[in-house]
Amino acid sequence: MSALSFELLKTSSDSLARRGRIRTLHATIETPVFMPVGTQATVKTLSPEELMDIGAHIILSNTYHLHLRPGEDVIQGAGGLHKFMNWPRAILTDSGGFQVFSLSTLRKISEEGVEFRSHISGEKRFLSPERSIQVQNALGADIIMAFDECPPYPADREYVLASLLRTTRWAKRSLVAHERSEEQALFGIVQGGMEIDLRRQAAEELVELDFPGYAIGGLSVGEPKPLMNEVLEHTTPFLPQNKPRYLMGVGAPDDLFEGVMRGVDMFDCVLPTRIARNGTVFTASGKLVVRNAANAKDYAPLDEKCDCYVCKNYSRAYIRHLLKAEETFGIRLTSYHNVYFLVKLMEKIRASIENGTFLALRKQFYDAYGYNRDAMC
Amino acid sequence: MSALSFELLKTSSDSLARRGRIRTLHATIETPVFMPVGTQATVKTLSPEELMDIGAHIILSNTYHLHLRPGEDVIQGAGGLHKFMNWPRAILTDSGGFQVFSLSTLRKISEEGVEFRSHISGEKRFLSPERSIQVQNALGADIIMAFDECPPYPADREYVLASLLRTTRWAKRSLVAHERSEEQALFGIVQGGMEIDLRRQAAEELVELDFPGYAIGGLSVGEPKPLMNEVLEHTTPFLPQNKPRYLMGVGAPDDLFEGVMRGVDMFDCVLPTRIARNGTVFTASGKLVVRNAANAKDYAPLDEKCDCYVCKNYSRAYIRHLLKAEETFGIRLTSYHNVYFLVKLMEKIRASIENGTFLALRKQFYDAYGYNRDAMC
Ligand SMILES: [Zn+2]
Ligand SMILES: [Zn+2]
Numbered sequence: 114m115s116a117l118s119f120e121l122l123k124t125s126s127d128s129l130a131r132r133g134r135i136r137t138l139h140a141t142i143e144t145p146v147f148m149p150v151g152t153q154a155t156v157k158t159l160s161p162e163e164l165m166d167i168g169a170h171i172i173l174s175n176t177y178h179l180h181l182r183p184g185e186d187v188i189q190g191a192g193g194l195h196k197f198m199n200w201p202r203a204i205l206t207d208s209g210g211f212q213v214f215s216l217s218t219l220r221k222i223s224e225e226g227v228e229f230r231s232h233i234s235g236e237k238r239f240l241s242p243e244r245s246i247q248v249q250n251a252l253g254a255d256i257i258m259a260f261d262e263c264p265p266y267p268a269d270r271e272y273v274l275a276s277l278l279r280t281t282r283w284a285k286r287s288l289v290a291h292e293r294s295e296e297q298a299l300f301g302i303v304q305g306g307m308e309i310d311l312r313r314q315a316a317e318e319l320v321e322l323d324f325p326g327y328a329i330g331g332l333s334v335g336e337p338k339p340l341m342n343e344v345l346e347h348t349t350p351f352l353p354q355n356k357p358r359y360l361m362g363v364g365a366p367d368d369l370f371e372g373v374m375r376g377v378d379m380f381d382c383v384l385p386t387r388i389a390r391n392g393t394v395f396t397a398s399g400k401l402v403v404r405n406a407a408n409a410k411d412y413a414p415l416d417e418k419c420d421c422y423v424c425k426n427y428s429r430a431y432i433r434h435l436l437k438a439e440e441t442f443g444i445r446l447t448s449y450h451n452v453y454f455l456v457k458l459m460e461k462i463r464a465s466i467e468n469g470t471f472l473a474l475r476k477q478f479y480d481a482y483g484y485n486r487d488a489m490c
Numbered sequence: 491m492s493a494l495s496f497e498l499l500k501t502s503s504d505s506l507a508r509r510g511r512i513r514t515l516h517a518t519i520e521t522p523v524f525m526p527v528g529t530q531a532t533v534k535t536l537s538p539e540e541l542m543d544i545g546a547h548i549i550l551s552n553t554y555h556l557h558l559r560p561g562e563d564v565i566q567g568a569g570g571l572h573k574f575m576n577w578p579r580a581i582l583t584d585s586g587g588f589q590v591f592s593l594s595t596l597r598k599i600s601e602e603g604v605e606f607r608s609h610i611s612g613e614k615r616f617l618s619p620e621r622s623i624q625v626q627n628a629l630g631a632d633i634i635m636a637f638d639e640c641p642p643y644p645a646d647r648e649y650v651l652a653s654l655l656r657t658t659r660w661a662k663r664s665l666v667a668h669e670r671s672e673e674q675a676l677f678g679i680v681q682g683g684m685e686i687d688l689r690r691q692a693a694e695e696l697v698e699l700d701f702p703g704y705a706i707g708g709l710s711v712g713e714p715k716p717l718m719n720e721v722l723e724h725t726t727p728f729l730p731q732n733k734p735r736y737l738m739g740v741g742a743p744d745d746l747f748e749g750v751m752r753g754v755d756m757f758d759c760v761l762p763t764r765i766a767r768n769g770t771v772f773t774a775s776g777k778l779v780v781r782n783a784a785n786a787k788d789y790a791p792l793d794e795k796c797d798c799y800v801c802k803n804y805s806r807a808y809i810r811h812l813l814k815a816e817e818t819f820g821i822r823l824t825s826y827h828n829v830y831f832l833v834k835l836m837e838k839i840r841a842s843i844e845n846g847t848f849l850a851l852r853k854q855f856y857d858a859y860g861y862n863r864d865a866m867c
Contacts, residue, residue: 155812155819183786183811190787191805199803409560410567426576428568434560435532441818442532 117256117298117325119357125471129349129376132466135357137255138296139195140170140203143463144357144378147364147455148173148205150386153182154198157386158441158448161200166422167453168460171203171255173381176248177212181231181238185251193253205381207361208245208258208287208302211330214265222262224279242286250293258328259287261302266335273306280304281318288322300326300359307340309347316351326357329377333363338485342371349376365487366395366458370475373462380459384487385451392436394447395454399483401429403447408433421453494633494675494702496734500844506726506753509843512734514632515673516572517547517580520840521734521755524741524832525550525582527763531565531575534763535818535825538577543799544830545837548580548632550758553625554589558608558615562628570630582758584738585622585635585664585679588707591642599639601656619663627670635705636664638679643712650683657681658695665699677703677736684717686724693728703734706754710740715862719748726753742864743772743835747852750839757836761864762828769813771824772831776860778806780824785810792823798830 116137123132133144149156149164152175156164164172174194179185191197194204210227213220217229217238226241245260261280264273284301291299301319305311319327329348332341345360352358357378363369364382372380385395392404396416401408403415414424415432423432423446435443458478465474493514500509510521526533526541529552533541541549551571556562568574571581587604590597594606594615603618622637638657641650661678668676678696682688696704706725709718722737729735734755741759749757762772769781773793778785780792791801792809800809800823812820835855842851 153812153815153817154808155817158818158822160819160822178815182815183807187787187807187811191789191807197805197808199808410564412568428574430560430564430568431531431574431576434564435530438530438555438559440530440532441535441821442537444818445535445537445822 115298115325116294116296119326119355121355123467125466125469127472128374129346130373130466130471131376131378132463133357133378135378137203137298139201139255142170142203145369145373145459145462145466146171146379147369147459148379148381149452149456150381150383151198151200152383153178154188154194156452157390158445159452161198163449164200164452165202167449168456169202169452171205172200173205173207174252174254175209175212176206176245176252177209177216177240179206179252180209180240180248181233185248189251189253195253203256204254205256205359206249206252206254206258208260209240209248210245210258210261210302211263211362213240214263224282226260242283243290246287246290246292246299250291250297253293254297256298256300256326257291259284259299259301259324261304261330263304263331263334264306266307268306270306270308270311273304273308273311276306277304277311277315281315284319284322288324298325300324300328302328302330302361303348303352304331305348306331307336307344309344312344312348313351316348320351320353324356326359327352328359328361330361332360333368338368338371342375345372345375345377364455366455366482367479367485367487369455369458369462370478373466373471374475385455386448389447389451390444392433392443392447394450398481400487403429403433404436405433415447415450416454419450419454421450423450423453492675492702493671493673496703496732498732502843502846502848504849505751506723507750507843507848508753508755509840510734510755512755514580514675516578516632519547519580522746522750522836522839522843523548523756524746524836525756525758526829526833527758527760528575529760530555530559531571533829534767535822536829538575540826541577541829542579544826545833546579546829548582549577550582550584551629551631552586552589553583553622553629554586554593554617556583556629557586557617557625558610562625566628566630572630580633581631582633582736583626583629583631583635585637586617586625587622587638587679588640588739590617591640601659603637619660620667623664623667623669623676627668627674630670631674633675633677633703634668636661636676636678636701638681638707640681640708640711641683643684645683647683647685647688650681650685650688654681654688654692658692661696661699661701665701675702677701677705679705679707679738680725680729681708682725683708684713684721686721689721689725690728693725697728697730701733703736704729705736705738707738709737710745715745715748719752722749722752722754729753741832743832743859744856744862744864746832746835746839747855750843750848751852762832763825766824766828767821769810769820769824771827775858777864780806780810781813782810792827793831796827796831798827800827800830
């Protein structure tokens with residue numbers, strides 16, 4: 114068996130929405146799928162068992178963070194990331210490229226790679242396509258990413274083009290460096306900023322390299338949502354039908370609908386756990402700030418329409434109390450519910466694609482939840 | 491059925507250690523027992539399901555904290571503390587007396603009660619025997635405590651005597667105020683500072699009031715451990731054999747052995763969850779500071795001798811990484827293991843009392859763990 118197989122189960126007649134199935138060594142993943150983010154080898158506050166209860170079959174972890182702490186040698190010594198963090202299902206790691214550009218300081222980009230200072234220790238480090246793949250090979254995720262450069266928003270067309278060409282060259286070097294292609298599927302990353310014709314060029318260059326899957330990077334970096342959607346719909350048509358497509362770092366509820374509609378299969382976003390820590394939860398009728406005084410004696414669940422562990426057993430009043438008292442268990446409960454909300458939303462989206470009712474579900478969701486209500490992921 | 495029954499199953503020939511069984515409306519509790527502390531209606535970082543997995547049948551919660559936040563009205567509105575926090579087994583609440591004296595500011599003690607300022611809001615509050623019992627009746631725990639005054643250490647004999655006499659008068663008022671004696675068992679609290687003869691006097695005065703159980707307060711307040719043990723062995727002999735005895739706020743591993751040896755049935759202590767938050771865990775061979783660099787590549791479990799969920803699934807290396815990265819899941823894991831360690835230790839102690847090998851177990855434990863290694867609870 115190869116590291117990854119993708120089966121396209123159904124396409125839609127009224128949008129680009131697709132229903133598919135990815136198989137890796139550790140999991141069968143129904144798509145479209147939302148992947149919870151476990152930046153530092155843990156999905157914040159949740160246990161692996163809880164993630165399985167929630168119905169997650171794949172999670173994301175960050176190469177940049179794990180490389181700096183604890184270091185890939187520590188994780189390799191444990192037998193890889195799955196064993197280290199006790200997660201038996203699939204894992205996807207990013208290349209570290211995005212974090213090098215967004216988190217570290219004093220970056221020096223050359224054709225060879227990127228020199229940067231760790232945001233933790235301040236020490237000088239270097240990541241290149243070869244080094245990123247080496248780290249990702251050591252971590253052992255099911256799906257790994259080519260090392261890319263992610264231009265900021267806004268950026269000059271000239272810069273975006275140069276960066277795109279370099280990303281293609283780095284993609285080739287990533288392919289060559291990859292030593293575990295029987296176990297780990299390496300995806301190429303389509304860049305091209307907000308330049309529609311460059312997105313097509315990037316996609317076509319990468320498709321020629323025949324990756325088992327394609328990521329779309331450089332979106333949700335500060336641009337308005339309509340622009341993101343426009344760029345997206347000028348990118349997916351140039352990616353092969355028979356390979357999974359992953360929209361990186363995007364996953365607010367409305368972005369999920371908009372991405373699926375434009376032919377995306379995989380999403381990830383820290384939003385559910387991040388807002389959970391601030392005491393905010395998704396509900397069918399929009400976001401709820403649980404911390405608000407209005408919930409002090411509200412014994413209803415977080416979301417009347419939700420059947421998760423949290424909503425079955427705890428009230429808004431209790432969770433508000435825990436959050437006000439700064440008790441960890443409160444954040445566990447809001448995190449659990451929020452991740453469940455997105456995972457279940459994708460389940461509903463998958464069913465709607467199967468039934469040919471995706472656009473109806475989208476309208477129904479927006480009518481209740483509101484449209485364009487969430488910040489970028 | 492009355493609110494509480496106590497069955498003395500076995501006594502020892504070579505110490506005062508006893509094996510018993512408490513029944514309340516919500517649980518059957520084998521004694522001696524360690525009660526995890528859920529100060530603010532949650533045992534820090536853990537879920538009710540995890541506490542049940544661990545084998546806890548009774549937990550403690552704090553009246554003072556719940557009275558100030560969220561307020562007993564919020565909890566009563568949820569149907570009581572059990573429902574509010576989703577804990578179906580037994581709960582014990584203290585009277586708030588200890589916290590009024592240790593946490594609040596500007597206390598004014600009178601015969602009527604104590605005026606104090608909330609350590610959260612700074613506002614003036616008042617607790618008296620009647621008010622404390624009213625709050626505890628609203629919370630609805632299985633076992634509640636009479637309102638007492640806990641003298642500091644050291645304290646004048648004169649002060650201790652006056653305080654003891656007041657505590658007895660308050661105990662009588664607590665009994666009168668108690669409105670749910672069919673569902674909640676009210677314990678008296680033996681004070682008397684470090685004055686051995688006053689401890690006897692306090693015990694005898696309370697025994698006359700015929701409480702369904704007796705707490706021993708005012709120990710582990712800063713005195714040396716040998717002194718605590720001496721006071722203890724001059725207290726328990728004056729308590730009835732057929733009623734449970736609860737040593738308040740004590741529960742380091744060696745204190746559990748010393749308390750059981752002197753005839754104590756119930757213990758509570760924040761130590762396991764507090765040291766867990768600092769990255770320290772109990773092991774059969776003493777405490778381990780998981781955060782230490784020595785554990786960076788140590789793939790052994792926290793405690794080779796432990797069969798808990800954490801020790802079965804995670805390494806020291808992983809847990810150290812989580813703690814260094816300030817990930818909540820790390821503290822969940824150390825907390826789980828530490829509470830499990832004490833709950834299982836009590837299980838072993840109970841079995842040893844049944845087999846007549848308690849003193850041998852004690853020696854064996856100290857040989858491996860060390861004696862007098864832990865701070866006061
Ligand atoms: Zn829910
Ligand atoms: Zn353990």
